[in-house]
Amino acid sequence: MTTRIPAAVPAVVNIAAALARFSDHWAQRRIAGINDYDVKVAKIQGEFVWHTHDDTDEFMLVISGRLTVRFREGDVVLDPGEFVVVPRGVEHCTAAAEETSILLLEPAGVVNTGDAGGELTKAVRELEPS
Template sequence: MTTRKESVNLAHALAQFNEFWAQKKLADLNDYEVKVAKLKGEFVWHAHEDTDELFLVISGRLVIQLRDGDVVLEPGELFVVPRGVEHCPVADEETAVLLVEPAGVRNTGDAGGPLTRAPETLG
């Protein structure tokens, strides 16, 4: 995790792991966590009732399925899923993302299930 005197290199952070759908915490920002993850395949439909969720695509291509239409994100693009909105991230190819959400938010929101994991801190 970063301190005030350290920068974080996203490429270096992403090179430290290969697991898909596992969020890795890079830094704390007030009551929020800044995380990276590698995505491939389809996640689960879920919602976060109490918080918005920011996705920023670093590499690859991410489709965020919403019940009323899809949002397609290319590298350098971001989207904020509003609180309470059901969504399902899908990455047909390996995709790296940066996420910003409040500390303690469950990655699978209200859905739970086998993909539920707490973020690990990258050193």
């Protein structure tokens, strides 16, 4: 068995520190990549747009605050440390009464508003170096 040794020691990412470096809502920041996936953080408050992602599931983990994920069949409420996987093609809408920080895991290039588009559509930005 061969052990793969990294060319450089991988960077450690502190999620709380990453979230402290920006304040805008609904603007995802890429903090890492895993294969063809982006690991992103975002701060949200208020209600997002109803949308679907036809080609991918969506993983959302609450870091702080409280997240409501609305589905046509009913709502799911998540507290810190809880996550939900929204299956591909399932219409949903996220909402947070208070500022809520989340971590997302999605394939690179996924548009935040899915099929809905509109003014809340924002390109994923790299978290700028500290």
